Amino acid sequence: MNAPFIRQFVTIAACFSICTYATAQDKYPNGQVKHSGDMSNGEYISYYENGQIKSKVHRVHDEPDGVESEYYESGKIKAKTNWKKGMMNGECTRYYESGKIQRKIKITSVSGPVQSTAVNGEGFEYYEDGILKEKGSLAEGKQTGIWISYYPSGKLKVKGGYLNGKKDGEWIGYDEDGKVKEQAVFKNDERVSKDPAAETPH
Numbered sequence: 001m002n003a004p005f006i007r008q009f010v011t012i013a014a015c016f017s018i019c020t021y022a023t024a025q026d027k028y029p030n031g032q033v034k035h036s037g038d039m040s041n042g043e044y045i046s047y048y049e050n051g052q053i054k055s056k057v058h059r060v061h062d063e064p065d066g067v068e069s070e071y072y073e074s075g076k077i078k079a080k081t082n083w084k085k086g087m088m089n090g091e092c093t094r095y096y097e098s099g100k101i102q103r104k105i106k107i108t109s110v111s112g113p114v115q116s117t118a119v120n121g122e123g124f125e126y127y128e129d130g131i132l133k134e135k136g137s138l139a140e141g142k143q144t145g146i147w148i149s150y151y152p153s154g155k156l157k158v159k160g161g162y163l164n165g166k167k168d169g170e171w172i173g174y175d176e177d178g179k180v181k182e183q184a185v186f187k188n189d190e191r192v193s194k195d196p197a198a199e200t201p202h
Contacts, residue, residue, distance in 0.1 A: 048073050057083070072097050082107075088119055096128050111140045127152050136162070151176050160186070 026034040028049040037044040038059070045056040052075055057068035063086030070079040076097050082090035087110050094103040104124045111118040118140040125134040131154050136147030142165030149158045153176060160171030166189035173182035185193040 060085070098128060100128050100130055101126050102128070105138065139164075141165075 032049055032051050035046050040062050041060055044059050046054045048054050052073055053071055055070040057064045058066040064083040065085055068081045072078045077095050079094040081092045088107055092105045093101060096102045105121055107119045107121040109120045121138050123136055123138050127133050131152055132150055134149040136143055137145045143162035146161050151157045155176050156174050158173045161169035167186035171184050172180055175181045184191050
């Protein structure tokens with residue numbers, strides 16, 4: 001089987017909605033302001049060129065505090081990130097434009113400095129119909145331990161381990177009937193064993 005094993009989970013930064021702060025005077029060519037509010041204390045809002053809100057967050061003493069929300073240009077919610085005194089806290093959730101959850105990270109702690117994405121917790125990704133697509137643990141923002149992915153039917157697709165964000169240990173791929181169709185052992189993201197099935201004459 002030549003198809004690769006489970007793809008790398010989305011980067012933490014791709015899930016979190018972290019605003020890029022700029023001066024409130026910045027404007028688009030059509031005159032629409034890009035930002036409004038107080039970057040130090042109070043609500044800070046960024047806008048699309050059409051005037052639709054792009055993101056908003058409450059800030060206290062120059063740090064995000066509370067729920068930060070990001071929106072699609074259509075106005076529908078795109079992502080929510082919880083902050084507490086400048087540190088990510090609770091859950092980060094990203095949505096399909098349909099409103100269904102696309103990715104979620106349940107944060108247990110943050111290992112890095114303020115506004116760091118070096119989070120510890122659990123990561124989940126879903127198909128748009130709500131079926132779980134992938135799940136596993138995160139340590140300092142990197143995949144760790146056993147990660148599992150599923151077919152759109154909900155059946156097991158791939159199971160394998162990570163260490164510091166790189167494939168490590170045994171990985172097994174299944175077909176939708178539950179039969180093993182690929183096996184390999186990885187070390188530091190490199191395959192160190194051949195797939196037995198690939199060496200079987202057909």
